[in-house]
Amino acid sequence: MPTVLVTGANRGIGLEFVRQYLDAGWDAVATCRNPDSAGALEALKQSAGDRLSIQKMDVDNAGEVRAVADALAGAPIDMLINNAGIIDNYGQGVAEGGDDPDLKNTDADEWLEILKTNVVGPGRVTGEFADNVAASEKKMVVMMTSGLGSIANTEQGGRYAYRTSKAALNMLTRNAGAWLGERGVSVIAMAPGWTRTDLGGESAPTSVEDSVAGMRGILDRLTFADTGTYWNFDGRQFPW
Numbered sequence: 001m002p003t004v005l006v007t008g009a010n011r012g013i014g015l016e017f018v019r020q021y022l023d024a025g026w027d028a029v030a031t032c033r034n035p036d037s038a039g040a041l042e043a044l045k046q047s048a049g050d051r052l053s054i055q056k057m058d059v060d061n062a063g064e065v066r067a068v069a070d071a072l073a074g075a076p077i078d079m080l081i082n083n084a085g086i087i088d089n090y091g092q093g094v095a096e097g098g099d100d101p102d103l104k105n106t107d108a109d110e111w112l113e114i115l116k117t118n119v120v121g122p123g124r125v126t127g128e129f130a131d132n133v134a135a136s137e138k139k140m141v142v143m144m145t146s147g148l149g150s151i152a153n154t155e156q157g158g159r160y161a162y163r164t165s166k167a168a169l170n171m172l173t174r175n176a177g178a179w180l181g182e183r184g185v186s187v188i189a190m191a192p193g194w195t196r197t198d199l200g201g202e203s204a205p206t207s208v209e210d211s212v213a214g215m216r217g218i219l220d221r222l223t224f225a226d227t228g229t230y231w232n233f234d235g236r237q238f239p240w
């Protein structure tokens with residue numbers, strides 16, 4: 001059976017990826033910062049048993065990422081989903097000032113934290129697990145980006161930290177894809193759409209179930225020929 005590894009798998013989109021791939025018969029490695037309080041993953045383990053491994057991994061923590069990579073050395077990972085991510089003005093939509101276009105009001109320290117988690121984290125994780133992915137059948141790395149990372153589609157100011165982080169993640173998709181292509185590994189940028197999670201908020205139009213089902217449908221049919229492409233969960237391709 002194929003194996004998926006998901007970062008930030010204790011809630012939201014990451015948790016739903018684990019749930020749906022387990023339902024589809026895959027094995028899953030669910031990584032999260034605090035396994036001791038990952039109740040939803042523990043509940044999944046009741047039925048999945050050994051098919052689900054829960055690992056402690058903060059993507060900002062090089063030692064933790066290395067420790068999980070060491071524990072999984074030699075094990076094929078068909079799909080690595082770099083899902084963990086954070087946003088500026090968490091929980092604040094446009095009406096609450098979350099998209100304030102005045103750069104003066106942007107917190108530079110928070111900006112660096114977001115770049116660390118949303119860009120450096122996926123780079124670190126992809127580097128550490130590249131051998132596992134290259135040793136698998138599907139050989140795919142997924143970068144959980146956003147439509148807000150599209151430079152071509154940017155027409156307004158605001159949400160600077162998040163948008164620049166996802167634009168950089170898009171570059172990492174192409175950049176790491178060029179490196180990993182030599183080993184037959186494809187790297188895909190995938191946007192979940194505006195989805196009802198803690199990050200997306202309650203006003204988001206798309207359920208987490210529909211978002212992940214849409215993304216899985218796309219990922220299932222992509223092959224190495226599609227490496228370096230940028231998708232939305234509904235099947236549209238985004239301009240970079």
Ligand SMILES: NC(=O)c1ccc[n+]([C@@H]2O[C@H](COP(=O)([O-])OP(=O)(O)OC[C@H]3O[C@@H](n4cnc5c(N)ncnc54)[C@H](OP(=O)(O)O)[C@@H]3O)[C@@H](O)[C@H]2O)c1
Nearest residue numbers: 008012013033058059083084085146194195197198199200
């Ligand atoms: N929801 C949307 O509308 C939307 C739209 C576009 C893109 N996305 C992207 O989709 C991905 C998942 O978002 P979501 O909506 O599911 O968000 P969420 O509900 O806020 O969940 C975020 C997940 O990331 C984890 N995380 C954060 N920092 C981490 C770190 N340093 N190391 C490991 N895990 C970390 C969180 O863990 P803790 O529980 O420990 O905090 C949590 O499991 C993100 O990359 C996000 O940018 C979401």
